[in-house]
Amino acid sequence: MAIRKPLYFFCIVSFFIAWHNGLAQSVQIKNNSKEKTVVFGNGKITLTLDYNKKANISLLQINGQQVVQGDAGVYSNIRTKDATYSSLQLLADPTVKTSNTTVSIGNIRYGDKNLTITETWTFTISNDAVKFDIDRVASKTIVAEQVGFPVFMFSSIDTWEGAYQDYGGLAWFYLFNKKRDTYGVHSSSSRFWNSKTGNGLTIATAAPGKHVAMDYSRTMNDRLAYSIAVSPTEIVPRFDADTHRRRYVRDTTDVWAPIEIAAGKSSQSITLSYFGFEEKFGRGKLMGINGEQVSAVLNTIARIGVIDKQHFGGNSWHTPYGPICLHEQYIAQMGLAINDPAYLKGYQQCLDYYRDNAIKPDGRVWPRWAYSNEDAMPKGFTDKGFYEAQWGYLLDSNPDFVTNVAELYDQTGDLGWVKSQQQACEKALDWILKRDTNGNGLVEMMTDSHTQKRGSDWIDIIWAAYENAFVNAKLYHALVLWADIENQLGNTTKEKLYTAAAEKLKASFNKPTTTGGLWDAEKNCYIHWRDKDGSIHGTNMVTPVNFMVITYGICTDDVRRKTILDDIETHMQKENLFFWPLCLSTYAPGEGNDWQFPFPNYENGDIFLSWGAVAVKAYADYKPELALKYVKNVLAQYAKDGLAFQRYGRAKQDGLGDDILSGNSLSVVGLYQGIYGINPRYNRFYLDPHITESLAGTQVRYTYQNQPLTIDLNLNQYAVSNGNFKIVSKTNFGFFAADKTLAYFHGNTNKASLNVTTAPKSNLTLDIKTWNENELAFTQSSKDVASNKLVYQINNLKPNSNYTIVINTKPHKQAKTSEKGVLQFEYKTTQNADEIAVLNKE
Known part of the structure; x- marks a missing residue:
């Protein structure tokens, strides 16, 4: 025992010395009292603290790359209606202390006779992170027009390609195409990345009991200003005046409404850590296709429909009125290829928010949300921003809510979460199933005839009415998915109900139009809709309808499937189109909004990429080489223009519309799901x-x-x-x-x-x-x-x-x-x- 005790003690001391030496090799702190700077950091992050009558990080290097440099750098900032205060102009010299692993700067006093802010900054350096603690005391309560606690002034708008938020959204700086463009989000962290340099920087804020928001802005000298705001109450957008929902603004940095800063003490902690882009987001070795382009599309376009925490959709935050279409069944599906746990967790929280705020008591799912109410029916909106679109009652929002819940559950396996959605999904399905008034299995729209000039699905200014194949195809898909979940949750009664409803819908759907179905034997396609008077409409090979019918398993007739897919490809080769349009030929006069004629124009013939996943899947099961051809075409288009458009014109195949759609990524999602399997x-x-x-x-x-x-x-x-x-x-x-x-x-x-x-x-x-x-x-x-x-x-x-x-x-x-x-x-x-x-x- 006399031998073992000293040996045991020696082992512990040796381990501590080895650990400390390893830490010392990585952590470096050098205080230059003459220059009043401290250089410190670890192997991946190096900071220079300037305390010469100010307090700021004047230099920040990430893996050797200089990302912050200048007189501003990283600093605290408060702007009121009357003045601007910052740690760049102090009332007195600060004090600095250092140890083996910490740097502390105190007495950071800024303000004037009306207001004094005093801060202490403490940096704790480890091998893999730098923790930045801020303790703050305000001399009195004030209302701040804008805060930066702190501001990171990155060297250029191009320093980073983008930043991912804690819920999986993206600030894509490619879209900051004007000076003072500003985007605000409710997130506690940002993961900045650049695929070309391979560097990434996570900035995570912790402020227990407080609300955190942040914004990104292109400055007048083309730098990127990243500001963090902390408040005891929720931080809300400043615009629009009547809604306070707008996250993206131009020509101003005031994206957030004023916040109150209480007198007294407050604190927050910011952690800076490095990540390698390829190690974190690399997708492997993709043969026979441009892997960099695949990664780029999924890293950017696929995420831009995430406007903010609890607000996921297909339309970009960059869009002027920022709509979210809840009548899109592929938002969860995009998570399959995005493949980021933060996106999946964030979308869970979003669907919880939709469950609680976007479903009426009777089960009707509001189809849209937007920054403003300009697209809503008169009085057809809620205070949360959900609304019925002015174009008509878009009924695909009901099955699409269920599909997104089901497909997200498949990715997470979170049974407790999907159970929390069970009642809402049942309400949504039961509401729309009641719209089968004639008992044939096909649910009916709010309108009986196209002459009523109201839309009923995603193609919202085509006047689809009564028995709409587009909505019924989506409903079939939702019923099949949810019946399986009801089985898992032990509700066999509901499982049987939804299974029977799906089978009945499928049987009627596949009947010829001459006997009440939706298959047009003369045109060799499924029609878009049937009016109540029995007239047939949309016989112009509406591609989303026909692709969904095949991909969702409604059409099990191999002859029909082959005929549809071969006819579409023959037409594609004839026009030499790089991607499938919404329809191959024109809708008939009166079947859509007047300004969509003559063909092709907008939803009457233009190219929308959002239906790429169902199309790729339909062809992958039949002729995968054709599916791959169109995936490559989209990637080539991305290389040309970034896919930052709403659609592509049929005549010139040029990008049109500033309503950028994340659905432009869906053919690449189809690559993952339909081709890679x-x-x-x-x-x-x-x-x-x-x-x-x-x-x-x-x-x-x-x-x-x-x-x-x-x-x-x-x-x-x-x-x-x-x-x-x-x-x-x-x-x-x-x-x-x-x-x-x-x-x-x-x-x-x-x-x-x-x-x-x-x-x-x-x-x-x-x-x-x-x-x-x-x-x-x-x-x-x-x-x-x-x-x-x-x-x-x-x-x-x-x-x-x-x-x-x-x-x-x-x-x-x-x-x-x-x-x-x-x-x-x-x-x-x-x-x-x-x-x-x-x-x-x-």
């Missing part, structure tokens, strides 16, 4: 690729429920790995892995076909060779050969049946399945690769 499900990662020869060798990095995965795609061989566990298969399959469990799901089944339990922290690879009712065969390999005892459970077999387990061609065991068709056996690996077969003896 990435389809996260609530209980498994489902892979269903449709790749071409040129894409073979692709390796996608993907995060599924906070677990990093590597997805390998080769012709007729696909693999998913989390680093410890891996499954390889020639066909589509599901993957799930926990600490010591690996699950294989054959095909698209939602119940594991095979569970393998290992020792903790083991590794295991399963290569599936054969999987049918009579024979299961796979190769399993593990590096932990000596210690890896494996317990197998095979499900979905024939109940009460005899099977023989064969390992490395030798009989291992005979076993009988349970009444539920479950077979279990154990095996301890004896070599690096074992061939296992399970054969049905009967």
Whole structure:
């Protein structure tokens, strides 16, 4: 014992010295009292603090890149109606203290005889971050027109490409095309990034009990000013005067309404940390396609419909009146390819907000939200900004709310959250299902005839009425998705109700128009709508309708499907269009708003990219080379113009409209979902690729429920790995892995076909060779050969049946399945690769 105690003590001291030396190698602090500057930081972040009659960070370097430099830099700022005060002009010299890991500057006093602000800044430096604590005392309560607690004055508007907020939104500085453009958000953090330099900087603010907002502004000298505001009450937008909802403003930096700063003490903490862009947001090795462009589209365009916390949609915050269309079913779907947990968490919070504020008591879902009320029906809006559009009652908002909840749940697997949405989704579905007054399964719109000149779906100035195929296709999709969730939640009554409603809708939908259906046998397409008088409208191959019918599984007739897709492609080649237009030929006179004629114009024939995901999926199942062609076309267009438009004109294929749509990214989302086959499900990662020869060798990095995965795609061989566990298969399959469990799901089944339990922290690879009712065969390999005892459970077999387990061609065991068709056996690996077969003896 006399020997062990000193040795134990020596080990602890040695560890502390090694840790301290490691920290010292990274953390550097140098105080130049003559120049009144302190240079400090770690291996990735270096700051220069200037305390010569002011207090500011005059130089900030990120991984060697100078991002802040100048007389302003990083500083505190308050502007009232009468004066501006900042830490750039102090009433007295500040005091500075340093230690091995901290820099403290006190007595930061600024103001005048009317107001004095006193601050203490404390910087704590670690190997991976710099924590910036601010303690503040105000001599009296004031109303501030603008605050910067603090302001970061970055060297150029081009220093960063963008900044992601804590809820997954994006400030994209490419869109700050005028001086004094300003964008404000309710976020506690910003992740600034630049894909070209590869550098990223997270600035996170903590102010317990306080509300945090921030804004980004292009200065008159083309710098980027980033300001943080902290207030005991919610910080609201200044404009418009009657709504206070506008987040993006031009020709002013006053995006926020005045806030009250109380007399006395307050504090906040800001943490600066570095991240490598490729390490954080890299998407892997994408063969046969421009991976940088894929990443760029998903990093920018896909996110710009996120206007603020709790406000997700498809229209950009940059749009003049900032609308959100709740009648868009693909907002959650974009999260599949954005693949950022912050976006998924943020959209959960948004859908909670919509649940509580955007659904009427009877179940009607308000279809839109905007900065102002200019697009609303008279008195058809709420104080929160939700409204009925002036163009008509757009009924697809009801099924689309449900679809977004369901598809977001598939990505998160958060059963508690989806249960909290159950009542709202049921109300939304029940409300629209009641609109089937003639009992044929197809719900009816608010208008009976196109002559009433009111829209009823996303194509809002085409006068679709009565039995609208566009809305009914979306409803079918929502019913199928939600019936499955009702099953998971144990409500079999509702499951049966929605399943039956979907089947009835599908049957009527597929009938010829001559017998009450929506299939036009003469035009070889599904029509847009039928008026109550039986007249048929929209026989001009409306592409979103026909793509949704195929992708959502309404059309199961292979001949029809082939006819539709071939006819569309023939027309595309004839006009040499780079992307699918909303319709191939013109609507008939009177079927839409007068100014959309003559064809092509706007929703009567122009190119809207927002329907790219359903189109890519429709072709990926049929001819993936065609799906890939149009994905590449969109990427090429991005390289030309950034896709920063509402649509593209049919005649010149040029970008039109300043109402920028995040849906412009959806063909790239379709690449992920329809071609790469990435389809996260609530209980498994489902892979269903449709790749071409040129894409073979692709390796996608993907995060599924906070677990990093590597997805390998080769012709007729696909693999998913989390680093410890891996499954390889020639066909589509599901993957799930926990600490010591690996699950294989054959095909698209939602119940594991095979569970393998290992020792903790083991590794295991399963290569599936054969999987049918009579024979299961796979190769399993593990590096932990000596210690890896494996317990197998095979499900979905024939109940009460005899099977023989064969390992490395030798009989291992005979076993009988349970009444539920479950077979279990154990095996301890004896070599690096074992061939296992399970054969049905009967």
